[in-house]
Structures are given as structure tokens and as C-alpha cells.
Amino acid sequence: MxxxxxxxxxxxxxxxxxxxxxxxxxxxxxxxxxxxxxxxxxxxxxxxxxxxxxxxxxxxxxxxxxxxxxxxxxxxxxxxxxxxxxxxxxxxxxxxxxxxxxxxxxxxxxxxxxxxxxxxxxxxxxxxxxxxxxxxxxxxxxxxxxxxxxxxxxxxxxxDVHPLGFFYNKAVMEKAGLDPDKPPTNNDEYQAALEAMKGKGIQGDWVTPFEFTGSMQFQSLLWQFGGQLFDDGATKAMFAEQAGVQALTWMTDHVKNGYSPKNVAQDADIIALRNGKNAFNWNGIWTINTLKEDKNLQWGVSALPQIGTQKAAWAGxxxxxxxxxxxxxxxxxxxxxxxxxxxxxxSIEWARGGQVPARKEIRDSADFKALPEQSAIGTQIDYLHFLPPKPGIADVMATVVTSINEAVLGRKDPAKALSDGAAKADQLLEQNAKKYGS
Structure with missing residues (x-):
């Protein structure tokens, strides 16, 4: 995958x-x-x-x-x-x-x-x-x-579930004087690590303006700051409210403060981690088997750090x-x-393919615990978030991706980008309600 x-x-x-x-x-x-x-x-x-x-x-x-x-x-x-x-x-x-x-x-x-x-x-x-x-x-x-x-x-x-995880390059962390076995778990530790890497000339966490993985990172942060993509009935966009602005600002500040280059290309973030150019990457569980192909790469993966007020992670x-x-x-x-x-x-065999089994008895098994990377990401199972079960919701999510793209590329400030996106999302939600009769 x-x-x-x-x-x-x-x-x-x-x-x-x-x-x-x-x-x-x-x-x-x-x-x-x-x-x-x-x-x-x-x-x-x-x-x-x-x-x-x-x-x-x-x-x-x-x-x-x-x-x-x-x-x-x-x-x-x-x-x-x-x-x-x-x-x-x-x-x-x-x-x-x-x-x-x-x-x-x-x-x-x-x-x-x-x-x-x-x-x-x-x-x-x-x-x-x-x-x-x-x-x-x-x-x-x-x-x-x-x-x-x-x-x-x-x-x-x-x-299964395939959540975001926090991948890190241990060699790059060591180069910046960080403990390669202690990735950041909260915002204070995260910012300190980014500053330490910046001091060594390393842009440690590249932010991508694309769905993979910028939109997924934004959604995780949105939920961590206590926000929601939509209201309970998925009839109105909520991602432009304060939590959304906090989440997207956290991302754009990476570029503003020199922790990330501008105009990061699709997949360039994970390629940079594999090449020793950055240390941190929020990416999907499918990345496990990709990184295992690099036999000399020193890397680890953990649950997402808690940047906001609560634990949360995007998942498919x-x-x-x-x-x-x-x-x-x-x-x-x-x-x-x-x-x-x-x-x-x-589904334990499926887990070996780079997934977290949905079935609890499989996740609790010794066989699954013997898969350390999948198990680390699997610890997030009870605070994962999914899109609401609303017909046409995948189309509506394109407005979120556009908002992130415009803000990360510096074309609009986060609040404006999200506000414009939410207005378009509301129009699509209304159209879908008529189209699907719900």
C-alpha cells in the first residue's frame, strides 16, 4: 500500500x-x-x-x-x-x-x-x-x-483500522543531541526538539500541503484541540472554528519558524525522513513496511504526540x-x-501486512503484541476519529484539503483559508442532503 x-x-x-x-x-x-x-x-x-x-x-x-x-x-x-x-x-x-x-x-x-x-x-x-x-x-x-x-x-x-502514527529518524535526533529512544509526547517537548534541530541546521518536521499527510495531520490536531469537522448531524462545517485555527496555525508556524521548508512536495516529507533530512513525520501505519525496506535506517514509531488538550488521531x-x-x-x-x-x-495475518486489526481479541493476542510497530500505533484505538457516516462526505472533505493547501503554501492565513473552505463545505453538505435525501 x-x-x-x-x-x-x-x-x-x-x-x-x-x-x-x-x-x-x-x-x-x-x-x-x-x-x-x-x-x-x-x-x-x-x-x-x-x-x-x-x-x-x-x-x-x-x-x-x-x-x-x-x-x-x-x-x-x-x-x-x-x-x-x-x-x-x-x-x-x-x-x-x-x-x-x-x-x-x-x-x-x-x-x-x-x-x-x-x-x-x-x-x-x-x-x-x-x-x-x-x-x-x-x-x-x-x-x-x-x-x-x-x-x-x-x-x-x-x-482493520489504519491510523496516523508518529515516525521518527533516530540518527537525525541523535545528531541534534536528542534522545533517539524518547520521541516527544507533548507540545513542549515537541517545540524543544524542533528548536534543538534548528540549532543544528535541521528542518526537523516537514509540513505537506496535501491530503497525504497534511489533511490527516490537521484533522488529528483539530480533534486534539477539542474541535470537530462537522456538527453532530454533519449538516454544517465546524472546522473553521477556534480549534481548527489553532490546529492549522500550529502547522503553518512550522514553515514560519523554519522547522519546515516551504512548498513541500507530495510525499517529500517521508522521503526526507528516509534520507536523513528530517526527523519527524506524521504518517499512516502503512508506512511501517515502507521503512522496513531501508535496512540501514534507524527509525521508530509511536502514538501521536498530544499537542492539544486531548488525545486524538485520524484513522481510516x-x-x-x-x-x-x-x-x-x-x-x-x-x-x-x-x-x-x-x-x-x-486477521493477525492481515496485521502483518501493516494494519491494526479491528477485532479486539486479535489486538489483545500475543501474536499482535509481537508486532512492535503495529502495536505502538494500535494503542490509539479508543481515541481514533473517523469521518461521519454521511453520503457524499468524501466529496466535502476536498474543501478541507484545499484550506490546508492554501494556508501551508502561504496564500491565505489559516483563519481565512478555513473560513472559505467551510463556506464551500456547507454548500456541498446542503447539496448532498437534497441529492441523497438525508
Whole structure:
């Protein structure tokens, strides 16, 4: 899973969703509705073939393929075939395929796409599966579990979470006289470390104006300062209020005070860390396996430092979904649920691919604790934040990215950039409410 490809998971494909609904934009799919089938923990029916689509085209793909192969070996009456696409292509192909009756049976969706696809009838409720397996928030984590609910109905079962972590170059820290085994944990320590590196001619923490990873850093800081992206109903933007200004000012001050260069290019921040040009980088858990490729690199990773008044971190999440069928097939639906449950229970192998398993029993296992980098980032599980389950929310988030870009590049001050972005976000939220009927 590389960084630039992950940059495609945002708004790509949303515009084609309208083609996937049998009804109009206000069509609702509720628990136990069309295509629903009783959930089961085992499948005893006739041989069935399942198409499983996802976007795991990077280094994580082989880990999922290994799990699928193992599942097929243990379930001779279920044959799962895995197809992978670039995420941007995936979010276009899936709705179109479902609309023509040629869609996959089971798939993966980022949590911020679940509500949109639920509203358009592309995916099916999974309430029966969670109830049959007696799954609750305690089996996962409340923020992770609740992220898969739209209109009081569950549409997704979480596979993993992929939060931001705090990566640091130990050799660069040592060069500045810092303890390489004690990364900063709060703002005072952070500022002191940046000053120490500046004194040695090192710009220690490069701020990027792009979604990866500037927007994710901003969101983490926003929540740490007690703010929110949107109000509770996701009807109004809140990111331009005081907490948002504090968060974005903290970032732009890096450039102003010489801790970061101006005009940092996409991915240049993590490249600089790998090349010994900077010491600190807020980046996703997927960076673990990237850094492990540098055999001579001395690096570490921890939970994000608490810059604001509370702990918080941005996170994404891959979720299992089932797709609407042209003709209902209870065997496929039941077998798909068995597959989802089995992969969830065996997700320690997925963790080795660079993820934090959503399932608590896997996170608490000795096998997961034996993965020190994933475990360090996983300690943030109970104070992770996700986008609200609102149809079209990925499109709205483009206004946040634009605001950060304008401020970090010095084109607007943080308050002005955020205010302008929030005004555009409010317009999009209103349009989406009419478009999706929510």
C-alpha cells in the first residue's frame, strides 16, 4: 500500500453511484431488506463461488491472498476468487457492475464510502450477521464499530483500522543531541526538539500541503484541540472554528519558524525522513513496511504526540461489505457472511501486512503484541476519529484539503483559508442532503 495510491481513496468514483439504485435518490435500504439472508456461522449448502473485490494492489495484497487461499482450503464448498483494482478504479467499477447485475459478492470499502453506497443501494445491511455472531462494540472499539452504521443500520463489518502514527529518524535526533529512544509526547517537548534541530541546521518536521499527510495531520490536531469537522448531524462545517485555527496555525508556524521548508512536495516529507533530512513525520501505519525496506535506517514509531488538550488521531478503516444482487441467492449471501467472519477471526495475518486489526481479541493476542510497530500505533484505538457516516462526505472533505493547501503554501492565513473552505463545505453538505435525501 503506497502513499500516492492511497491518495486516490477520497472522492474518486462517487459521481457514478447514482446509476446503481433501482429507485430515485431517496431510496432507502433498511435492515433485512432486499437481498437480505439469514446469517450463519457455517455454510453447509451446495458448492458456491464468490467474487471478492478490493483495492489491495500494494504490499498488503499478498497477505490477503494468503488468507483467501487458506479459507478456500478449509471450506471446500466455497470458492472465493479475489480481484484487485486501484482504489480509484474500484470505486467506479463496483457501482457500475452492481447496476448491471455483474457486481462482486463481497468486497472491501473504506469507511468513508460506506454511507454513500448504502444510500444508493449498492451494498446490503449486515445487521443479521452482527446479531447472529453476537458482535458488539466491545468486540472491536466503539469508534471503529459505530463507523459502519448508516441510518441506524449496520452496513459494514470492520476488518482493520489504519491510523496516523508518529515516525521518527533516530540518527537525525541523535545528531541534534536528542534522545533517539524518547520521541516527544507533548507540545513542549515537541517545540524543544524542533528548536534543538534548528540549532543544528535541521528542518526537523516537514509540513505537506496535501491530503497525504497534511489533511490527516490537521484533522488529528483539530480533534486534539477539542474541535470537530462537522456538527453532530454533519449538516454544517465546524472546522473553521477556534480549534481548527489553532490546529492549522500550529502547522503553518512550522514553515514560519523554519522547522519546515516551504512548498513541500507530495510525499517529500517521508522521503526526507528516509534520507536523513528530517526527523519527524506524521504518517499512516502503512508506512511501517515502507521503512522496513531501508535496512540501514534507524527509525521508530509511536502514538501521536498530544499537542492539544486531548488525545486524538485520524484513522481510516477497511470494512467488509456485501453487494446488492440482481437475483437473490441465499447460498451466496450466507457463504459470504461465513467468509467475512472467518477473515475477521484470522486477521493477525492481515496485521502483518501493516494494519491494526479491528477485532479486539486479535489486538489483545500475543501474536499482535509481537508486532512492535503495529502495536505502538494500535494503542490509539479508543481515541481514533473517523469521518461521519454521511453520503457524499468524501466529496466535502476536498474543501478541507484545499484550506490546508492554501494556508501551508502561504496564500491565505489559516483563519481565512478555513473560513472559505467551510463556506464551500456547507454548500456541498446542503447539496448532498437534497441529492441523497438525508
Amino acid at each position: 503506497n502513499l500516492t495510491r492511497r491518495g486516490l481513496i477520497g472522492a474518486g468514483g462517487v459521481m457514478l453511484l447514482a446509476a446503481c439504485s433501482d429507485g430515485g435518490p431517496n431510496e432507502k435500504v433498511t435492515g433485512g431488506g432486499q437481498n437480505a439472508a439469514p446469517a450463519a456461522t457455517e455454510y453447509t449448502g451446495p458448492n458456491v463461488a464468490l467474487a471478492f473485490w478490493n483495492g489491495f494492489t500494494g504490499g498488503d495484497g499478498p497477505f490477503m491472498k494468503k488468507l483467501v487461499d487458506q479459507f478456500n482450503t478449509e471450506h471446500p464448498n466455497i470458492k472465493v476468487s479475489m480481484n484487485t483494482y486501484q482504489w480509484a478504479d474500484y470505486y467506479q467499477k463496483v457501482p457500475a457492475a452492481v447496476a448491471t447485475g455483474n457486481g462482486p459478492d463481497v468486497g472491501i470499502m473504506h469507511v468513508d464510502h460506506v454511507a454513500t453506497n448504502a444510500a444508493r443501494g449498492v451494498i446490503l445491511p449486515l445487521e443479521d450477521l452482527s446479531k447472529a455472531l453476537n458482535l458488539t462494540a466491545d468486540d472491536f472499539s466503539p469508534p471503529v464499530w459505530n463507523a459502519g452504521i448508516y441510518n441506524n443500520t449496520r452496513y459494514a463489518i470492520p476488518l 478503516s477497511h470494512n467488509f461489505v456485501q453487494f446488492k444482487q440482481k437475483t437473490k441467492d441465499d447460498n451466496k449471501l450466507t457463504a459470504g457472511k461465513v467468509f467475512i467472519n472467518w477473515i475477521s477471526q484470522h
